[in-house]
Amino acid sequence: MKKSSPKDVKINVHYLTRVEGHGDITVDVTNGELKDCRFSVIESPRFFETMLRGRLVYEAQHLTSRICGICACGHSLASLKASEKAIGVTPHEHTVLLRKLLLHTEQMDSHLLHAYILVAPDLLGVKSIMPLVKTHRPVIDRAFRMKKLSDWAGDVLAGRHTHPIAYCIGGLTRVPEKSQLQKLRSMMAEARADYDETVALFKTLKFPDFERKAQYVALSCDEEYAFYDGQINIDGRKMVDPQDYLTVIKEEVRDYSSAKFVSVDQAPYMVGALARFNLNGHQLGKKSLQIASDLGLKRPCHNTFMNTMAQIVEWGHCLEESIVILDRLLKEGIDEEKVLSTMFPLKDQWPVKTRAGRGVGAVEVPRGILFHDYTVGKDGVVSAANCIIPTNQNINNLEADMRKIVPEIVGSQTQEEMRLTLEMLARAYDPCISCSTHLLDVKFIA
Amino acid sequence: MSNPKADKPKPKVAFFEFTDCEGCQLQVANLGGQLLELTQAVDVVNFREIMSEEGQEYDVAVIEGSIVSQRDETRLKAIAAKAKVIVALGACAATGGVNNLKNLQSLEEQKKTVYGLVDPVKDAFATKPIDAVVRVDYYIHGCPIYGPEFVKVMQCVLQGKPYDVPKYPVCVECKQNENVCMYDKGQFCLGPVTRAGCNSWLPNNGAPCVGCRGLIDNPATDAAKDILDKYGLTVQEVLDKFTLYCNTQKERVKYEKEFPKGR
Amino acid sequence: MKQAIIAKKDMPRWFDSLKKHGKIFGPKKKETQFVFSPVEEFEEMSLVYIPTILPPKKYYFPQKEPLLKFRVEPFGTEKAIKEFDEVILFAVHTCDIAGIQCLDAVFSDTPADPNFLNRKEKITVIGFECMFYCDKYASCAAVGNHVPRGGYDVMLTDIGGDDFAMHINSKKGEDLVRDKSYIREMGEQDKQRLKKAQDGKLKKFANEFKGDIREVEEAFDKEFFSAVWKDVGRRCVGCTNCTAVCPTCYCFDITDDLTLNMNDGVRSRVWSYCQMDDFAKVATGEDFRPGRDARQRHRYFRKFRYPVVKYNKYFCTGCGRCTRTCMAGISLIETVNSLLDERRGQ
Amino acid sequence: MNEQTYQELLKTSPYKPVRGHIIKAQQVTEFEKLFRIELAGQDLEHTPGQFVQVSLFGVGEAPISVCSSPTEKGFFELTVRRVGTLTSALHRLAAGSYVGIRGPFGHGFPLDEMKGNNILIVAGGLGIVPLRSLIHYILDQRKDFGDVQILLGCKTPKDMLFGEEIEDWQKRTDIKFNCTVDRADPDWKGNVGLITSLIPGASIEPKKTYAVVVGPPIMYKFVIVELLKKEIPTHQIIVSLERKMKCGLGKCGHCQIRGVYVCQSGPVFTFEQLKAMEGECHEGECHHVKS
């Protein structure tokens, strides 16, 4: 194959595949000089934040989970946290446990989809899992088995994983049955074997060498490896209360992309599994730490491609944490009275005298930190809303990565290989573009 | 099991998505083993969410998402021109889904509040379901779709027979599942006027039906009013829930007949 | 032994002994209501309950019943269910037993339905007599279903104090009580207690309709074109719940489900209701029973008129489910009373 | 029922179709296709006017009238109009295919009562299908019946079913045949107008005549008026009704008219019976004018 000329490279990837949503990669190297390098989101905007305006806060969760089908639970939870904070509702601790459990299973679900179905084909040199069905049937069966576990967990906990049903302001509309939780517990214990095999498989896969120190941002808290709750940890430099996220996180619009570009201290930053691992990795259990080092993941890791490995570490961590939560819930028995709540209460059923206020809900979803920010009036109606989605936060960093990697590979790879490398780089972020076009900052003029 | 049809040419199926959350495709991907079994009968040539191969030839186009821009519309028309059968996957494609909510407000204003002076989405327009642009042969309603219904519809596609979307309301399935009715719990539910097919997914999980599958063909006019009275509800409260989903022009006409403003 | 006594405290013991006769289903609380569901321990059940959301009909005539297994190529058929399970229904109300008897009349009528009959063969019914009204929606006394009138294997009656009276009504029933040291034959004194309890109960029950059942029957015979139906039809939202919960509604649809190999499949019958919009609509678009008034009238006539002519039975058991479930607040008692009013007004 | 037959009954299934072998499939008009079907080594043994449930596995089942006469042995025939799911699937079948057959079901025409009397057959549109069975039967047993007149109406000459046979009937001297179309085409030489227009001219001996009318619901209303004018007794006016059907066993409820299950008690009824269904008949089938 003819090596690409180091002088002129034009890459244009339309409709990047195996990501959720639409994104284009454009690279322009003319006379050996990097002229242009961008990642544009070309998905049409859905204006979720403006849709929310004028609706009851009780509908916010239902609506915003529709931002993304892949991390619908994460959106639900961020939305519920924002709503509850705004109107002053404190959920019972069992509710919080059930939410954490749901979030863990969503991490598992999404990470698995990413690692097995989206990334593994790249590493095994095929275009999708379809050919693997013939050549690597046990791998595929295992992937489906593990996927089914998290999927089924979604059914048990929320009625379904895509656009969860049972989670609402103040609690759940129905409590999962004990027998179902027991079954989930034992299925999770059984899944350990599949997980070990997964680790063994990914250990053999080779990720490209690449190094670029980015700013990492994730939620952190003292008690645990944070997913559901915590302060915003800015690259280990400072901690910010989520309610004040706008003081550090800035958004900007570029005319080639319907997603906004986000920065901290005027610089790009990375969110997601690798960021969480870099910032909070010390809070992982012994076993997870061992697995991380088996996978060649050492803190801090500056190779973006290794994000997938961090996801695999997190899968195991979430599994173990889920089992801990399940054990506790099974031991204590879910306090139905405290947990049950109403999805769309009629006015006279509102849980508390709804107060007016603004609430920010920040949650770690599979792709990184997610913010929902609502302002709610006394009548329970949302008057302003803002959501910042992980993929948006990452796009800026992805472009920075591309600017670094292109000159490094221009001489050594064919145009086709370069195209693949860039696609892999983009996919390492597990970008979810359908979400990212919903990142909109809305200031309403009353 | 022997399958005498195995040697027949398999129809090629391609998935395309427009403006949506891709949750419906995920529901399809989640079918897992069933999906693999289905691929014995069809060739999936395009499923961007899980594969890179792009087939240029296809018989069946499964379309997810609403049409919200000129770019969408042009692309959809091109896809439809190549497909023999068009399947609308999910509420966004079938009725417009939650995307319709944006039609309640001025687009220009929304763009301004969102992007300020820069306009990266010049060709955006009001949300349309795909049947506002191309003919649709099969509808799979729901936000998200109900996996088993997808399988059923694909079977109908394979058999070349129409799929009958249930014409009865969600209550039918809800009662067969022996749920305590939301009305008995003092909550308002759209089950009685929403077309079934989801196995009463929401009421099964303690939440009232929000009508994501759209209105039944022949909802009762006078009766609904009595019920509102019984539960001390205002028309506005009902309208609020209807507008979560029933908001395409087509659906709108229907519900405005039901609940004329200011009654 | 025809009549026996069991102490309340021995019920769990007896219950456990039933497990070897079949899978036990009984009334369990579900939020604000009750449903018949599988029972493992006696304590899970609520013996005193208002009629369950769905009647025990679902064990005789399930929501979806496989009728036939088929193969497209080469053409082949096979019975879908080879072996039916042994089932014990625990604590069935007398109205629901009457409902089962109604279905029996229908499905035993030529051409008889083997699926129903096979299930019936394998089901043992342990009744539980209500000693007071479930709620204001019941109309069991009007049709005489407030007292046991056969159709069960064992009937339990709370005779006060620490005991239940048992009426053993079949060979199957005898098998359930045989050689139980804690179940004893009823003595004279016990019979007195039973009579007293039942007499006391009867004082609490009275015809819920304005006229006696003969008058109701006549009203139905004459009032097909009554304005009452217009009114009921206007209020009905067509949710179908009234027909879904009725113990004597038995209409169905037949559907084919293929497996994913597109060659094997199952033909099943699924519940279908006359309140559905396309129930009587044919391929050409003709609807033979349009209008919610005609559909509601049809429902009532299938309870109080048509089966009376055909089977000499009222197909309303008085359970009150249709009224309880109707979100439009259409009440069976009120409807029947308005019809009587119309009749008397003439 | 004795214990032994009851035990046998428990092992059967009335939902199990037998295999029918299509030995001839002929497109007769744009929308109608005629199938000749053979059951393995047995005759259907139906009465004209009865129907069978035809099924294709995985597609469904539909009631279709038998349009051949029981006097024709070794096979039976169905004419299917393509209107929906199952009928479209049937239309795709060619000779050699298999279908499932249950039945025959229902009550056919009251042949015993009709024998020895004059017969007036009035067929509208697809109504000729079940009547063809009766006509074949009568022609095969011609001496058992008195005078026979056939009146046939359809929308346009193109919609006319069984064209060759009709030419035959026209030629026969032992029956009277007359037909009309709603709209003629240039080649049409016969009557134009509604079928009702043929009745006043027919010579009818009312007490000795059985009138058999089959057609769309709306036709009954007008034809029956004419027949009543001719003073044919109501129990000698015979119709066949169409209703939605699923089981054919008098259980599923879809075909019910008041207390009557059409699939079991019908589809053939006398006008006298029809009048008792007042209020639930369609489009004046029973002549009840809604008050």
Ligand SMILES: Cc1cc2nc3c(=O)[nH]c(=O)nc-3n(C[C@H](O)[C@H](O)[C@H](O)COP(=O)(O)OP(=O)(O)OC[C@H]3O[C@@H](n4cnc5c(N)ncnc54)[C@H](O)[C@@H]3O)c2cc1C
């Ligand atoms: C006694 C009787 C005799 C008939 N004889 C003939 C005949 O000889 N030739 C002919 O072409 N048609 C006949 N029909 C009408 C024929 O049954 C319907 O056209 C057919 O059921 C349509 O089925 P489909 O699946 O194509 O339509 P769909 O609309 O897909 O119907 C679905 C199902 O609904 C039921 N259904 C729908 N329409 C009817 C209907 N009109 N009558 C009964 N069930 C219906 C059937 O179970 C059918 O399978 C007869 C109907 C009856 C009741």
Ligand code: SF4
């Ligand atoms: S909960 Fe909703 S869907 Fe279910 S029966 Fe009640 S109204 Fe109908």
Ligand code: SF4
């Ligand atoms: S339950 Fe009430 S509203 Fe529903 S169909 Fe029956 S009568 Fe109509």
Ligand code: SF4
């Ligand atoms: S009609 Fe109503 S009260 Fe009578 S048996 Fe049916 S559900 Fe019960």
